[in-house]
Amino acid sequence: MNTHAQPSRMTTAPTTGGRHAGYMSGFGNDFETEALPDALPQGMNSPQKCNYGLYGEQLSGTAFTAPSHQNERTWCYRIRPSVKHSKRYEKIELPYWKSAPNIDPDVISLGQYRWDPIPHAAEDLTFITGMRTMTTAGNVNTQVGMATHVYVATSSMIDDYFYCADSELLIVPQQGLLRICTELGIIDLEPKEIAIIPRGLLFRVEVIEGPVRGFVCENYGQKFELPGRGPIGANCMANPRDFKTPVAAFEDRELPSTVTVKWCGQFHRTEIGHSPLDVVAWHGNYAPVKYDLRTYCPVGAILFDHPDPSIFTVLTAPSGQPGTANIDFVLFRERWMVAEDTFRPPWYHRNIMSELMGNIYGQYDAKPKGFVPGGISLHNMMLPHGPDKNAFEGASNADLKAEKLDNTMSFMFETRFPQHLTHFAAKEAPLQDDYIDCWEDIEKKFDGTPGKK
Ligand SMILES: O=C(O)Cc1cc(O)ccc1O
Numbered sequence: 443m444n445t446h447a448q449p450s451r452m453t454t455a456p457t458t459g460g461r462h463a464g465y466m467s468g469f470g471n472d473f474e475t476e477a478l479p480d481a482l483p484q485g486m487n488s489p490q491k492c493n494y495g496l497y498g499e500q501l502s503g504t505a506f507t508a509p510s511h512q513n514e515r516t517w518c519y520r521i522r523p524s525v526k527h528s529k530r531y532e533k534i535e536l537p538y539w540k541s542a543p544n545i546d547p548d549v550i551s552l553g554q555y556r557w558d559p560i561p562h563a564a565e566d567l568t569f570i571t572g573m574r575t576m577t578t579a580g581n582v583n584t585q586v587g588m589a590t591h592v593y594v595a596t597s598s599m600i601d602d603y604f605y606c607a608d609s610e611l612l613i614v615p616q617q618g619l620l621r622i623c624t625e626l627g628i629i630d631l632e633p634k635e636i637a638i639i640p641r642g643l644l645f646r647v648e649v650i651e652g653p654v655r656g657f658v659c660e661n662y663g664q665k666f667e668l669p670g671r672g673p674i675g676a677n678c679m680a681n682p683r684d685f686k687t688p689v690a691a692f693e694d695r696e697l698p699s700t701v702t703v704k705w706c707g708q709f710h711r712t713e714i715g716h717s718p719l720d721v722v723a724w725h726g727n728y729a730p731v732k733y734d735l736r737t738y739c740p741v742g743a744i745l746f747d748h749p750d751p752s753i754f755t756v757l758t759a760p761s762g763q764p765g766t767a768n769i770d771f772v773l774f775r776e777r778w779m780v781a782e783d784t785f786r787p788p789w790y791h792r793n794i795m796s797e798l799m800g801n802i803y804g805q806y807d808a809k810p811k812g813f814v815p816g817g818i819s820l821h822n823m824m825l826p827h828g829p830d831k832n833a834f835e836g837a838s839n840a841d842l843k844a845e846k847l848d849n850t851m852s853f854m855f856e857t858r859f860p861q862h863l864t865h866f867a868a869k870e871a872p873l874q875d876d877y878i879d880c881w882e883d884i885e886k887k888f889d890g891t892p893g894k895k
């Protein structure tokens with residue numbers, strides 16, 4: 443296949459005849475895939491000469507010496523080694539994409555905050571130029587913590603490629619259709635699905651149906667993994683087979699192009715005369731993945747009480763301290779509520795972890811009004827929060843029959859580190875000034891006499 447200026451012209455492997463043609467099933471598996479027959483060397487990684495005149499190149503996602511069960515790397519067989527580029531890197535500005543530490547003295551991060559959806563811009567933005575950082579936590583240079591972003595975009599990246607050396611990107615679309623063309627294959631992504639792009643992997647994003655909006659968690663630390671299920675056993679929550687990694691796909695395109703690199707919180711650009719998405723075959727376990735949130739099997743209270751939201755953890759990124767995550771990605775989706783004699787929505791609480799939530803669609807049970815699809819809330823480290831007055835009164839007086847919580851999908855990026863608001867989040871984004879008023883009318887019911895009130 444030869445040069446094509448249009449988006450989406452990648453050569454992919456013939457489909458396998460399965461229901462999920464174009465993807466391979468499993469989380470963290472060792473995969474092998476080739477877009478042309480016999481492009482993948484067998485039995486070795488570095489033959490003296492590769493078939494088709496391809497170049498072998500290793501992409502390491504963990505230290506060479508990481509323990510075997512954590513070690514991740516992928517061998518790529520590509521048209522040109524990725525080092526080939528025509529200019530030294532130059533710094534460029536992407537002023538809305540911030541990295542930790544980013545502590546603005548004019549911004550107060552201590553507080554309960556909620557935002558309406560970030561509006562679409564009048565100008566044409568891509569997935570990269572449309573990235574708007576909301577919060578940062580930890581430190582990008584020491585590979586600790588995370589940042590949360592919202593992307594708003596209308597335009598495809600054409601002859602325009604990107605990789606993030608600082609982090610893996612967890613992408614949670616809320617509106618529109620995306621096609622993520624990566625070195626290792628193509629991911630089509632829509633709301634109710636998520637994707638993870640590993641640190642260092644080159645990609646570009648096409649807007650298939652715009653405008654697009656979504657949330658991104660930029661994980662500076664150890665990679666996301668599936669949480670241990672403990673006594674729940676071998677099934678439920680996020681099942682490994684529902685994670686899908688794309689088959690090999692490549693672009694053989696010779697046109698002036700740019701590669702942008704995020705590295706230590708700064709952006710750098712170089713020029714290149716071809717598409718760097720030119721990997722014809724690969725094998726390994728360091729690869730992008732997508733997951734359909736509708737396949738998440740929630741487990742919950744079947745008699746009484748409201749368990750901790752950790753039962754809804756889809757993915758967790760460890761911090762080194764067992765059980766205390768750098769980031770948990772938690773999903774609140776449709777489920778049956780059956781608990782007897784129970785206040786069913788989230789309880790009032792204060793948490794050492796800090797909670798950034800986004801609404802993908804529908805209504806969230808603790809906040810029936812005001813937390814709208816595309817909206818965001820932040821309840822920072824040790825800041826009290828919980829149901830608003832309406833949710834409290836409704837749930838305390840509800841008839842506790844079995845009830846389906848329908849039309850609801852929200853998520854939480856929960857980190858052990860405090861989250862600092864960016865200038866954009868505090869001063870430019872549609873902050874709801876009256877958010878804390880939702881608790882204002884909560885009544886004193888105590889009058890010194892026993893009995894339920
Ligand atoms: O604050 C929130 O709405 C998220 C949340 C949900 C829940 O069921 C329990 C605790 C918690 O932080």
Ligand SMILES: [Fe+2]
Nearest residue numbers: 791797821827
């Ligand atoms: Fe909470």
